[in-house]
Amino acid sequence: MTQQTNSAPTGDVLIKNAHLLTQDPDLGELVGDLLVRDGKIAEIGTDLSAEGATVIDGTDRAVLPGFVDTHRHTWQGAVRQTGIGWDFGAYRQHIQLTWGPEYTPEDVYVGNMVGALGALDAGITTLRDESHIQNSPAHTDEAIRALQDSGIRGVFAYGWPSIDSNKWMLRGEATHPEDIRRVREQVLTEDSARVTLQAMLRGPELSTTEVSAADLGLARDLGIRSSMHVGNGPWGPQFRGIGSLGEAGLLGDDLLFIHCCTSDDEELKMLADCGAHASVSAAIEAVLPGLGAPATGRLLKFGIRPSLSVDTEATVAGDMFNVMRASLTAHNLGVSLVPDEYADLPTFTPRDLLEFATIAGAKASGLDDRTGSLTVGKDADLIVFRLDEFTTVPSADIAASIVGAGHPGNVETVLVAGKAAKWNGRLTHPDLDAIRAQAEKSRDRLLATPLVEG
Ligand SMILES: [Zn+2]
Known part of the structure; x- marks a missing residue:
């Protein structure tokens, strides 16, 4: 030996x-x-x-x-920590309205690359890359290539373009980009590969129930799993992402619901009953005003073992230690500040958090047959x-x-x-110095863009 x-x-x-x-x-x-x-x-x-x-x-x-991060907008890697302390308005102005439209395929590549390498450095071996930077097929291909080159186990969750944000977000009525078919048929064809394909859909809170039905139909036709952001601050009670899918008969165990902060109890029960999964991004939920409190305890009350996620390195650190601690901190802060809401919720231990950060994440990503x-x-x-x-x-x-x-x-x-x-x-990646230099160049170019008013 x-x-x-x-x-x-x-x-x-x-x-x-x-x-x-x-x-x-x-x-x-x-x-x-x-x-x-x-x-x-x-x-x-x-x-x-x-x-x-x-x-x-x-x-x-x-x-x-290895840890499994079930939701990260990895393309934002080169602008990491630029938005510590942002609220949603500032996030939207910088990321969605100003920098997103400016991203070149090279920016996407290096953003994903530094994001994935940072994840690996922190012990994250599986990254569900929630990629809403599909500004062109070249952007898509570079995001995937970076995941492949980085050495990480990646799920490329194909989202939407980061241009013309009003068309795609805030109840936009465009249906999911058809280019996802090309990726399924020509790029990520093998479900046993180290990098595989899923869909990042907008769901009923960011689009509409009708659009969600069409988008889910597309993903299921392609034989891939889907994720959606739900329980997003005020949109949760207003549009009830999980509830509207349930009423439309669209729920299933192929779905991963991200945040769930303001999803109501009836919705969490629906999530549990259909065998779907949840992703708690406790660090960002705790620091971004208005998103809502991390739902860890509420999910546990309904028997759901949540996965954990970083979300965006623009506003929080990219490691799971921070997310695990944020889950615990936010929960116990809730016990102190709003005891009426938290008194009956289950608590959780460091061992539970390690489970959430590993095997629960693998299950939520549909990869528990090979990792977690x-x-x-x-x-x-x-x-x-x-x-x-x-x-x-x-x-x-x-x-x-x-x-x-x-x-x-x-x-x-x-x-x-x-x-x-x-x-x-x-x-061990052989090109770390070159990637560092490329990331700095990308950061400087993006940060020099004049801010677009919302
Ligand atoms: Zn997100």
Whole structure:
């Protein structure tokens, strides 16, 4: 066996004596070994050996499935953190009205690339890229190419153009771009590939119920899953995204509902009854005024195990540690500030949050047959988390250490289908300097655009 070296392994990997937080209900948590062979989790046990495998000493390390971010507008990567403290009006003015129409295919490529690399650096191995920058087929193709080049497991959720925003948003009546058919038939044809296709639809709150029916018909005809933003601030009670789909007989377990902040109880029950999924973007919901409170506790009340998501790096950090902590902070703030609304809601623990950030995300993305847990036979999408650094030592409870104090710097190694995207604390992508320079150029050009009045 070869001991761990500074250069990333090209073959099999054996992790020895690590704390395995498997997220597999049959295995739970154990101290043991995990063998990665041919990109898959081949064995989990004790005293494993493997001829020729690179060995990772798992002492003082936790190993868990890579995080799954179920909703991120990754194209905004090069303008990350430009809008800390924005309200929705400022977000709309900068992103949707000013920068979106200015994006070139090159901007989309580098935005997606830095977004995906940042995600990998933070231990996110699966990214559902909610891509509403389909300004031309070239924009679409570059978004997909970046996901493929980055090394991440990607779901490209095909949205709408970021030009002529009033046509597409705020009850716009245009139906979903037909170009999604081209992508399905010519670009992302294989559902077993590392990057696959889904649809990001506007749903009844951003378009209308009639448009949503047509859009869902298209996605289902193409055999792909769909997501929609619902429970968006005041539009939730006004247009009732989940409720209107339910009344139209359109709900199904192929749907992922994002936010759900102001969806009412009847709607959450409908969501649960049809086996659909939910994505809580707790960090952005907590900082963007008017979106509504994260629905974590309310979803749990109806038996829904939510997934978690970053949403946009323009206004929040791109790692899941921040989202997990925001879920807990927002919930407990609710208990303090509006006890009448929160008193009867279920609470949740660091272990629950790790489940939401991993296997629940894989289920919400329709990928739980290949990722989201340390299970023999699944693809080896996993992270090695250091517990011996002085932000976490001495750890009394590993899940609590990861959720309570974890940050991307603790993520030492990241494998996606057994391939090292991060090794010994460093991303392995060969073109990091060139990507950095390209991202700075894109940022400078976009930020120089005069703001468009709404
Ligand atoms: Zn979003």
